[in-house]
Amino acid sequence: xxxxxxxxTSISVMEKTTVTMDCVYETQDSSYFLFWYKQTAxxxxxxxxxxxxxxxENATVGHYSLNxxxxxxxxxxxITATQIEDxxxxxxxxxxxxxxxxxxxxxxxGTRLTVRP
Amino acid sequence: GGIITQTPKFLIGQEGQKLTLKCQQNFNHDxxxxxxxxxxxxxxxxxxxITENDLQKGDLSEGYDASREKKSSFSLTVTSAQKNEMAxxxxxxxxxxxxxxxxGTRLTVL
Numbered sequence: 456x457x458x459x460x461x462x463x464t465s466i467s468v469m470e471k472t473t474v475t476m477d478c479v480y481e482t483q484d485s486s487y488f489l490f491w492y493k494q495t496a497x498x499x500x501x502x503x504x505x506x507x508x509x510x511x512e513n514a515t516v517g518h519y520s521l522n523x524x525x526x527x528x529x530x531x532x533x534i535t536a537t538q539i540e541d542x543x544x545x546x547x548x549x550x551x552x553x554x555x556x557x558x559x560x561x562x563x564x565g566t567r568l569t570v571r572p
Numbered sequence: 573g574g575i576i577t578q579t580p581k582f583l584i585g586q587e588g589q590k591l592t593l594k595c596q597q598n599f600n601h602d603x604x605x606x607x608x609x610x611x612x613x614x615x616x617x618x619x620x621x622i623t624e625n626d627l628q629k630g631d632l633s634e635g636y637d638a639s640r641e642k643k644s645s646f647s648l649t650v651t652s653a654q655k656n657e658m659a660x661x662x663x664x665x666x667x668x669x670x671x672x673x674x675x676g677t678r679l680t681v682l
Contacts, residue, residue, distance in 0.1 A: 490670065492673075497675075498675065498676050499673075502670050502672065505669060505670060546614060546615070558603065558666060558669070559617060559620065560605075560615075560617070560671055562614040562615045562616075564613065564614045565613075565614050
């Protein structure tokens with residue numbers, strides 16, 4: 456069975472610094488997808504970035520990037536030059552297999568990020 | 573782009589009551605999902621549907637029914653509301669790897 460674990464329940468950083476949020480996963484599949492989502496204070500959940508297991512290069516979107524360490528089953532989210540608006544809860548999620556139909560996501564418990572001015 | 577709408581935004585019911593939550597998407601996505609999020613917790617999958625009239629159970633399906641009458645809509649029914657079911661219910665849809673989420677329905681059971 457797949458499992459996703461985020462050990463950091465909350466992190467607080469100063470504005471304009473870099474933060475890394477950890478996530479480890481368990482899967483028996485050789486092909487899988489990893490995602491990070493952001494949940495704002497209003498409850499809205501927004502897709503941020505994705506890593507496909509077969510890709511060696513770390514994904515980057517804007518000021519979000521991933522640190523994918525496949526041998527360690529780890530997918531860290533790095534946010535550079537943090538802004539106050541980055542304050543939110545961040546969820547790591549995994550999808551097994553390469554068949555889109557009926558793809559289920561397993562979510563971690565989330566990490567609450569607070570960015571201080 | 574597209575949008576997912578969930579109705580109602582807030583739902584208040586009595587213990588033991590049958591309650592229905594609705595979700596509509598205009599992405600033209602095949603797969604739709606219902607998740608439950610308890611306060612301060614992650615998301616848990618209740619039901620999902622890979623096409624019209626299809627239904628698949630998630631990890632938390634007991635106490636719920638779902639219905640996918642057409643591609644764009646997916647409803648969830650709480651068969652007998654319980655006080656410990658106070659949570660936010662999130663609908664999502666997917667046409668590929670990523671899932672896109674609706675704004676949620678907050679359920680309160682009196």
